Amino acid sequence: MEVVIVAGPVEVGAFAAGRIAEIVAAKPEAVLGVATGSSPLETYRALAARRDAGLDLSRVSAFALDEYVGIAHDHPESYHAVVDREVVQPLGLDAARVRVPNGLAADLDAAADDYEAQIAAAGGVDVQLLGIGGNGHIGFNEPTSSLASRTRVKTLAPATREANARFFDSLDQVPMHCLTQGLGTILDAKRALLVAQGASKAHAIAQIVEGPVSSMWPGSVLQLHRHATIVIDEAAASELTLTDYYRYTVEHRGVVQPGA
Numbered sequence: 001m002e003v004v005i006v007a008g009p010v011e012v013g014a015f016a017a018g019r020i021a022e023i024v025a026a027k028p029e030a031v032l033g034v035a036t037g038s039s040p041l042e043t044y045r046a047l048a049a050r051r052d053a054g055l056d057l058s059r060v061s062a063f064a065l066d067e068y069v070g071i072a073h074d075h076p077e078s079y080h081a082v083v084d085r086e087v088v089q090p091l092g093l094d095a096a097r098v099r100v101p102n103g104l105a106a107d108l109d110a111a112a113d114d115y116e117a118q119i120a121a122a123g124g125v126d127v128q129l130l131g132i133g134g135n136g137h138i139g140f141n142e143p144t145s146s147l148a149s150r151t152r153v154k155t156l157a158p159a160t161r162e163a164n165a166r167f168f169d170s171l172d173q174v175p176m177h178c179l180t181q182g183l184g185t186i187l188d189a190k191r192a193l194l195v196a197q198g199a200s201k202a203h204a205i206a207q208i209v210e211g212p213v214s215s216m217w218p219g220s221v222l223q224l225h226r227h228a229t230i231v232i233d234e235a236a237a238s239e240l241t242l243t244d245y246y247r248y249t250v251e252h253r254g255v256v257q258p259g260a
Helices: 009-026 041-052 079-091 108-121 158-167 183-188 199-210 218-224 243-251
Strands: 002-006 031-034 061-064 066-068 127-130 152-155 177-180 192-196 228-233
Touching (some): 002 243, 009 041, 009 127, 009 192, 009 228, 041 079, 061 079, 061 108, 066 079, 108 152, 108 177, 183 218, 192 218, 199 218, 218 228
Parallel strands (some): 002 228, 031 061, 192 228
16 A cells, blocks of 8 residues: 655646546546545546546546435436536546446436446546545445445445534435445556545544455455545644654655665
């Protein structure tokens, strides 16, 4: 696991966007995994600026991490709408290449299986962008989620619904259930890129980076990923114990001593 500590949220977004841009430059038809919530917004802004400067994202495909169950696709807080508003339009993606789980399906289990099949048919995700909840969830994989889980229906934790209530008129309007990619699905991505900023995420970051791999902190599963990068600001890094080492490794990335 690579841990990159930068000054603030803008720098988090700039670094993450740079990593994604490198992948797209090498593979114009790359498959991106896109996250919603507050954490990735600076990354999307930085990618949009790169698009304005000439980065072509029009051939990229994208898969969203999750969607609420029972919310209309045109509801402004459905992830169909959020992904279109915050990702597709600013980045100039082809909407026909963007997939979001179908939380309105009559058979949600079948919809989950179909979503897995769509990801596989696309050749898998090249880079999965992730945020993290205060309880350590990635996607909507709440604590005690199986580390091998696939796309499925999940019940949102009360803390998650309370955190997301800021996007709705009241807590009662926040859906109780979702369709989410599983932790096993996320691990299948060729690269994982988690972004976090602010002191409110510091404890979760400490747990998933330096704590044991545990279903109680779902994001800790990234310790098992072959190519996971955690990009955080100083505030989100405030509870880590090995910050000097993380900075040292970034400073010396690519520098190998002869005979090492």
